[in-house]
Amino acid sequence: MKFIRSEPAAFGLFLLLALAMALIPSDYLFDAVLTPFLAVSLAALGLNILAGYAGQVSLGSAAFMAIGAFSTYDLLYYIPGLPLLIAFAGAGLITAAVALVFGLPGLRLKGFYLAISTLAAQFFVQWVFTNFPWFSGGDSSGVVNAPPIAIGGILIGSPLRRYLLSLLIVAVLSGFALLLTRSRVGQSFLAIRDNELAARVLGVNVLKTKLIACAVSGFYIGIAGALWAYLYVRLIEPAGYDLNFSFEILFVVIIGGLASVRGAFLGAAFMVVLPLALSRAGAAIFGDTFDSGLVDISEQIILGVLIILFLRLEPQGLSALISRLGLKKKQSHPLPSGVSHEFN
Amino acid sequence: MDWSFFAGVVIAGLLAGVMYSLVAIGFVLIYKTSGVFNFAQGAMVLFAALTFVSLHEEGVPFWGAFAITLAAMIVLGILIERLVLRPLINQPPITLFMATLGLSYIIQGAAQMLWGTQVHQLDLGIADVPLPLNNILISQFDLFCAAVAGGVVAALSLLFRYTNLGLAFRAAAGDSFAALNTGLRLPFIWAAVWSVAGFIALVGGLLWGARTGVQFSLSLVVLKSLPVLVVGGFDSIAGAIVGGLLIGLTETLAEIYVGPLVGGGIDQWIAYVIALIFLLVKPNGLFGQRSVERV
Numbered sequence: 048m049k050f051i052r053s054e055p056a057a058f059g060l061f062l063l064l065a066l067a068m069a070l071i072p073s074d075y076l077f078d079a080v081l082t083p084f085l086a087v088s089l090a091a092l093g094l095n096i097l098a099g100y101a102g103q104v105s106l107g108s109a110a111f112m113a114i115g116a117f118s119t120y121d122l123l124y125y126i127p128g129l130p131l132l133i134a135f136a137g138a139g140l141i142t143a144a145v146a147l148v149f150g151l152p153g154l155r156l157k158g159f160y161l162a163i164s165t166l167a168a169q170f171f172v173q174w175v176f177t178n179f180p181w182f183s184g185g186d187s188s189g190v191v192n193a194p195p196i197a198i199g200g201i202l203i204g205s206p207l208r209r210y211l212l213s214l215l216i217v218a219v220l221s222g223f224a225l226l227l228t229r230s231r232v233g234q235s236f237l238a239i240r241d242n243e244l245a246a247r248v249l250g251v252n253v254l255k256t257k258l259i260a261c262a263v264s265g266f267y268i269g270i271a272g273a274l275w276a277y278l279y280v281r282l283i284e285p286a287g288y289d290l291n292f293s294f295e296i297l298f299v300v301i302i303g304g305l306a307s308v309r310g311a312f313l314g315a316a317f318m319v320v321l322p323l324a325l326s327r328a329g330a331a332i333f334g335d336t337f338d339s340g341l342v343d344i345s346e347q348i349i350l351g352v353l354i355i356l357f358l359r360l361e362p363q364g365l366s367a368l369i370s371r372l373g374l375k376k377k378q379s380h381p382l383p384s385g386v387s388h389e390f391n
Numbered sequence: 392m393d394w395s396f397f398a399g400v401v402i403a404g405l406l407a408g409v410m411y412s413l414v415a416i417g418f419v420l421i422y423k424t425s426g427v428f429n430f431a432q433g434a435m436v437l438f439a440a441l442t443f444v445s446l447h448e449e450g451v452p453f454w455g456a457f458a459i460t461l462a463a464m465i466v467l468g469i470l471i472e473r474l475v476l477r478p479l480i481n482q483p484p485i486t487l488f489m490a491t492l493g494l495s496y497i498i499q500g501a502a503q504m505l506w507g508t509q510v511h512q513l514d515l516g517i518a519d520v521p522l523p524l525n526n527i528l529i530s531q532f533d534l535f536c537a538a539v540a541g542g543v544v545a546a547l548s549l550l551f552r553y554t555n556l557g558l559a560f561r562a563a564a565g566d567s568f569a570a571l572n573t574g575l576r577l578p579f580i581w582a583a584v585w586s587v588a589g590f591i592a593l594v595g596g597l598l599w600g601a602r603t604g605v606q607f608s609l610s611l612v613v614l615k616s617l618p619v620l621v622v623g624g625f626d627s628i629a630g631a632i633v634g635g636l637l638i639g640l641t642e643t644l645a646e647i648y649v650g651p652l653v654g655g656g657i658d659q660w661i662a663y664v665i666a667l668i669f670l671l672v673k674p675n676g677l678f679g680q681r682s683v684e685r686v
Contacts, residue, residue, distance in 0.1 A: 104485055152670040159428050159488050160670055163617055167663035178654040290614075294492065301489060340508060348500035354493030358486055359478045 142269025408639020
C-alpha cells in the first residue's frame with residue numbers, strides 16, 4: 048500500500064483500474080454506476096477546490112451543474128456544427144462566469160456568506176431554466192432529450208463509449224487539479240483557508256485568490272453537469288438539480304476528505320454504494336418492512352451522523368483513513384488545529 | 392390602482408413576514424451566544440411540529456403535548472451541546488456550519504423515522520377567515536400569528552433583561568472568553584440557548600404547521616429565514632423582526648405586481664436577491680453589530 052501515498056501514484060492506479068473496468072461487459076455497470084460516479088466525482092472535485100482548499104462553502108453546486116448542462120445544450124443548439132468537446136469547455140467557462148457573479152457578494156466577506164449567495168444561485172437558476180423555454184431550445188415542456196453526440200464522426204452511442212468519454216474528461220481535469228493544488232495558486236488557497244490575515248501578510252491577494260478558486264470550481268462543476276446531462280441521464284431538464292443534490296455533493300466532499308483530490312472520488316464511490324448497501328442490509332435484517340422510504344430516511348440519518356463524525360474525528364475523510372492503511376503518512380494538507388486558528 | 396387592495400396586500404405581506412421572523416429569531420439566539428450558523432433550525436421546526444401533532448393525534452391534550460414536546464426539545468438541545476458543539480469547540484465557523492448541515496439531516500430523519508412521513512393537519516382552533524376592516528381584508532389567523540410572535544419576543548426580552556440566565560446569555564454573546572473567565576459555564580449556556588431555540592422552533596412549527604400542514608417541507612422554512620437574517624443582521628433580534636417584515640412585504644408585493652410579467656414564481660428567489668444586494672451594500676444588515684470583515 049506504500050506507493051499509493053502520493054496522489055500522483057494513486058491517480059495512476061485509479062486510471063488503470065478505471066480502464067480495466069471497461070473490460071467488464073456490463074451495460075448496467077457503465078450506465079447506472081460508473082458514469083454517474085465519474086460525474087459526481089468531478090462535481091465534488093470542483094467543490095473541493097473551493098470548499099476544501101480555499102475554505103469557502105458553496106451550497107449551489109447542483110445549480111452550477113444545471114448551468115453546465117443547459118449551456119452545452121444551448122451551445123450545440125444555437126451554434127450548429129460546434130465540436131462537442133469545445134461545447135463542454137464553453138459550458139465550463141459559462142458556468143465559471145455565472146459562479147463568479149453569484150460568488151462575488153459572498154466572497155468579498157469573511158466567513159460563511161458564500162453559502163447564502165450560492166443558495167441564491169440555487170433558487171434563481173432553477174427558476175430561470177424552468178420559466179424561460181429559450182434555454183431548452185424553445186421547448187416549453189422543460190424536459191428535452193439530449194441529442195445524440197459524436198466526436199470526430201465517432202458516435203458516442205453505447206454505454207461503454209459514454210463511460211470512456213467521461214473517464215477521459217475526468218482524468219484530464221483531475222490531472223490538472225493535482226497540478227493546480229500543488230502550484231503556488233493552490234498553496235495560496237490553503238493559506239486563505241487557514242488564516243486570511245496571515246495569507247494577506249504573506250502577500251496573497253485574498254479576494255483575487257478566492258475568485259480564482261470560485262471560477263475554477265465553477266468550471267469543473269459546469270463540465271460535471273454537462274457529463275451528467277449528456278452521458279448519464281441524457282435529459283436536459285432543470286428538475287433534478289435541486290438543493291438536495293447540492294447538499295449531496297458537499298457531503299461527498301466532507302466524507303471523502305476536504306482538500307484532497309482523491310477524496311472526491313472516494314466520497315462519490317461511498318455515496319453510490321451507501322444506498323445499495325443500506326437497502327440490502329435493511330432487507331436482510333428487517334425483511335419486507337424495510338421499504339424504499341425507510342431506506343431514504345435511514346440514509347439521511349447515517350449521512351448526518353457520518354458528517355458530524357468525520358468533521359469531529361477525521362476532517363480529511365476517507366482519503367486520510369485509506370492513507371492510514373499504510374504506515375504513518377506525512378499529511379500533505381492538514382487542516383488547522385483548533386489552537387492555531389484565529390478565534391473570531 | 393386599487394388602494395384598498397394594495398393595502399390588503401401590504402398587510403398580508405407584513406403578516407407573512409412575521410412567520411419568517413419567528414424562525415429567524417431562533418437562529419439569531421444561537422448565532423449570538425455561540426457563534427454557530429445553525430442550519431438545523433428548520434429541522435428543529437419540523438421535529439417539534441411533528442412530535443406535537445403526533446402526540447396530539449394520539450389523544451394527548453394540547454398543553455400536555457406542548458409540555459412533552461418542549462421537554463423533548465430541551466433534551467435535544469442538551470444532546471446537541473454534548474455530542475456536536477463541545478467536541479467541535481474552537482473549530483473554524485465553517486466546520487460548525489457543515490456540522491449543523493449534518494445535524495439537520497439527522498433531526499429530519501429521526502423525526503420521520505419516529506412519526507412517519509404522512510402529512511398531518513394541525514388545527515389550533517383559530518379560524519382562517521378574512522376579517523374585513525374598511526374594505527381591507529385581513530386574515531384572522533395571520534393576526535393571531537403576529538400576536539404570538541409579539542408575545543415570544545416580549546418574553547425573550549424579559550428573559551434577557553431580568554433573569555440570571557438572560558444575563559449569562561448576554562455575557563456569552565458579548566465576549567465568550569470574558570464570560571468564561573468570570574466563571575460562567577459556557578457548555579451550560581449553550582445547552583440552555585439551544586433549548587430556548589427549541590422552544591421557538593416549537594412555536595414556529597405550530598404556526599407554520601397550522602398554515603401549511605405538518606410535513607417534511609416545514610424543514611425548508613430555514614431557507615426562507617436566511618435572507619431575513621442577512622437583511623436584519625445575524626446577531627440582532629430586532630433585525631430578525633424588521634428583516635422578516637421587509638422580506639415578507641417585498642415577496643408578496645413582487646409576486647403580485649411583478650410576478651405576472653415574468654411567469655410567476657419569483658417568490659422562490661426574490662428574497663435571496665434582496666439578500667445579495669444587502670451583502671454587497673450593507674453586509675452587517677440593518678441592525679447587525681458584529682463587524683463583518685471585507686477582504
